[in-house]
């Protein structure tokens with residue numbers, strides 16, 4: 001059995017009424033290099049486009065740098081010698097250069113978005129198919145909201161950053177290097193003067209980043225708390241209303257909201273000071289460079305055109321520095337998001353079918369549990385030495401107090417979980433040696449909590465067997481007793497259900513569920529009887545539907561109302577994961593043991 005551990009320490013489930021449930025991971029990747037390499041694997045599937053982007057990027061940067069450099073010949077060769085036609089020609093050349101640069105820039109951004117969105121599309125698809133391959137144990141031990149946020153927040157972060165940040169980072173770095181090279185080319189001495197202030201700028205920037213990162217983390221946590229709380233209140237509206245929790249909820253929300261405002265203000269204030277500080281340093285730097293440059297022009301023969309171009313560069317110098325530092329945070333967030341996505345990708349999927357796994361064909365429906373022992377977590381046994389023998393067409397009922405292990409037994413037959421010891425077999429074939437899909441096709445499960453998809457009634461029933469024709473579906477609905485209410489729906493079988501069939505009654509959803517299992521034509525049935533109180537008439541209709549479904553099929557019924565299991569071939573009484581009594585209704589009643597107590601309502 002593969003061990004699943006929660007993939008994140010985030011968001012613990014609340015107990016009882018809505019409580020504070022917010023905490024999102026610190027926005028910093030644990031292993032940035034690995035994440036970048038993995039992201040690169042995704043990006044590099046589009047090598048040609050990336051090469052084109054790189055070429056456009058270089059053209060774009062080159063034109064910017066060249067444009068500024070043109071000041072030198074323009075001043076030296078045309079303005080100082082007063083060559084007007086030449087000057088006009090040069091201005092047109094300059095214009096041409098800028099147009100090429102702008103065109104490259106536009107295409108660059110467009111292509112990057114195409115590459116980014118395609119990458120994100122593949123990433124999302126991989127994530128989804130990975131999720132589908134994970135065992136139920138994974139979903140038991142991970143918060144669903146947190147898993148959802150990998151699809152939304154994390155994927156968004158990666159997407160944003162691929163769309164803009166990555167490109168900007170590249171542009172800024174290359175521009176910075178280009179500017180430096182050209183400055184050195186024009187005047188190494190003046191470059192030295194300009195660069196003196198750079199370490200100071202970098203030091204201030206990194207100090208501010210360090211400090212503001214802390215504030216950003218607390219802001220993210222506060223935001224997570226607010227999000228989590230809102231989600232909880234929305235999903236728990238019924239409970240909130242019924243217990244008149246509105247005022248307390250509003251108060252709690254106000255606290256969280258205030259906390260978020262506080263943290264967000266601090267974070268923004270801190271990160272907001274960076275730009276002006278860097279800008280001012282830049283201005284000081286410019287003044288210093290201009291003064292020294294002027295002196296060099298007077299005393300050391302630096303050409304005026306060169307000086308003008310140089311000053312232009314020194315003004316531009318601050319921008320890439322600024323951009324690199326401002327993209328830093330969002331890049332960190334994206335890498336952290338990507339890391340959380342890859343964490344899921346690295347989860348161990350359901351154990352693959354064994355090499356010689358067989359398909360179940362023409363199954364009669366004999367089911368046997370032999371000395372089965374199982375626990376959800378290693379070391380904590382939930383089922384002990386379970387022995388069950390169900391012959392073709394028999395009805396086996398499982399009864400027992402809550403938490404006794406009834407549902408657990410039924411989770412093992414479709415191999416939602418693998419057993420630790422013992423054997424479960426169908427028609428004598430160990431289910432471990434059966435292909436999972438084939439195993440699940442021979443079974444149908446009618447759960448208490450029906451899950452209906454956003455689709456028509458017809459499609460929802462067809463979910464049981466995708467190859468079923470419309471006639472099959474309708475026949476199944478008739479058999480299940482669902483047909484008459486479906487006919488009364490506004491669009492009959494073509495009525496669209498949404499929000500998990502929120503517009504249907506509990507009983508109606510249950511009937512659709514039965515119809516779905518009927519259309520599946522399973523050899524073996526697992527029924528979890530509804531506990532929720534439905535009126536007696538609906539109950540009778542549902543019971544009739546279930547009885548029809550069970551006809552000639554081996555069925556296991558988890559019974560909550562003992563009146564419905566009287567006609568079972570065998571009743572198994574479970575207590576603390578063990579079968580403590582077994583036999584028919586008459587036998588068990590005569591025995592006057594646990595079943596008798598449960599049946600007659602006489603408890604210790």
Ligand SMILES: Nc1ncnc2c1ncn2[C@@H]1O[C@H](COP(=O)(O)OP(=O)(O)OP(=O)(O)O)[C@@H](O)[C@H]1O
Pocket residue numbers: 140376377382400401402403404405406407408409
């Ligand atoms: N996904 C799970 N992970 C870990 N433990 C679980 C899980 N599901 C159930 N358990 C534990 O296994 C034991 C048996 O639970 P099970 O759901 O099988 O009981 P049950 O007899 O079906 O109860 P009920 O009648 O209330 O549905 C319980 O102690 C429960 O806490």
